[in-house]
Amino acid sequence: MRRLLASSLAALLLTGAALPASAGSFDDASKEEIRQIVKDYLMEHPEVIIESVQAMQAREDAAKADEAKGQIAALREKLLRDGRDQVLGNPNGDVTLVEFFDYRCGYCKQAQPTLDELIKSDPKLRVVLKEFPILGPDSLVASRAALASVAQGKYKEFHAALIASKGALGDDKIMEIAKGVGIDTDKLKAAMQDQAIAGHIDDNHALAGKLAINGTPSFIIGDQLVPGAVDLDTLKKLVAAARGACAGSC
Template identity: 60%
Template sequence: MRSALPLRSALLALPVAALALSAALPARAQSAAFDSSQKAAIEKIVRDYLMEHPEIILQSVDAMQQRQKTAEAEEARRALSENREALLRSPADPVAGNPQGDVTVVEFFDYQCGYCKAVQADTQKLIKDDPKLRFVLKEFPILGPASLVASKAALAARAQGKYMEFHNALMAQRGQLDEGVIMRLAKSVGLDTDRLKKDMDSPDVLKVIAANQALAEKLNIHGTPGFVFGDELVPGAIKLDEMKRLVDAARAKG
């Protein structure tokens, strides 16, 4: 019985291949190759075989999904390579950790993203535990008007030397943000809110956000958080152990 199935598969491969080939031929050539009764017979053989062995359909779907996953990973690596300077070395991006670190991690985040806030403690511990790690923060406000206000305020806080304090306060805030909450948090970390409001709409601040949005589009990042570890794009929230593993892998690649 075991030897019959491969034999039958081999025999069936001939008409299946012929059917696939006929679909690619012009109509006149198809009619010359198979008449309607022959086509019906071939289709019945294929249908009967798939009914007897439905696992082949699942195997085909799995293979297709794996090919798609491989293609997407390759496309992501290509996009990362082509946009490496904008991703890692934009002077407009805030940097945490060691500015001269040997491994750079990039995070695209939104201040209203619950998953971003859930991984905040782990990203902070990752930075604290690894003195050679460079961590780039990409403001990526995609969850509504309040997200945009928060990102503009955070970037504007750099002019007063308070970005990280304000960033951490925004990340620690639970519940919805609005301008009142954002300004209250700004004041709590020592920011001059009158100056902050003026700086928020500066061309430089708006340019950073627009650049991050364009870069995310190129990298096919449409949600937050989105991480880049070396040459690997990692969408979604991940745990500290996985972060450390990805940093180690990036460091091993040099």
């Protein structure tokens, strides 16, 4: 009985659940005995702490996932159909994957070959690229340059080259990469000053904020928000689930 009481009290304390109302009627000696019972039990069974923390984390993760689903539904048009965003894969695909990324993000670079393979293996997949520079001034310059390259019809080539680049990504390196894919850098620099580009990036940041996205890469597939670099099999399963859950384009 003493063991069961200790286990129950420990679970209540660790998970933040309310103690019985009658607990307030215990005298000081009884309270001290209860504290000692719980302490002794936790010393003998430290795994209870780990299990309780894991259970609490699971509940928090589930709550965040549910909240994200609601936000994704409310923001679906901005996520999937913002005409300013660039699209890879099939522009008329039946499933859309959205990626928030940063050109200086190592995990984004790591994820790109996987994303390329996914696009290659699924001719019905549409991929929306959300420029989301969060890793400093160089990231912002790279995103502004990438979006400015749209006017020269070179975004896809420039995007691929920026993602594949190694080392620091300063202004000179960005222009060198641009020149390497056939971009007129004088025109590019002028186009980068367009406030519409700054507004587009600001809107992406605001959208990410509503979805509690604070890292890159972050993917949205169907009603799922998936943070971090994800392996190919997982992405395929998520796309298949989204395809099975929706009728028509999603």
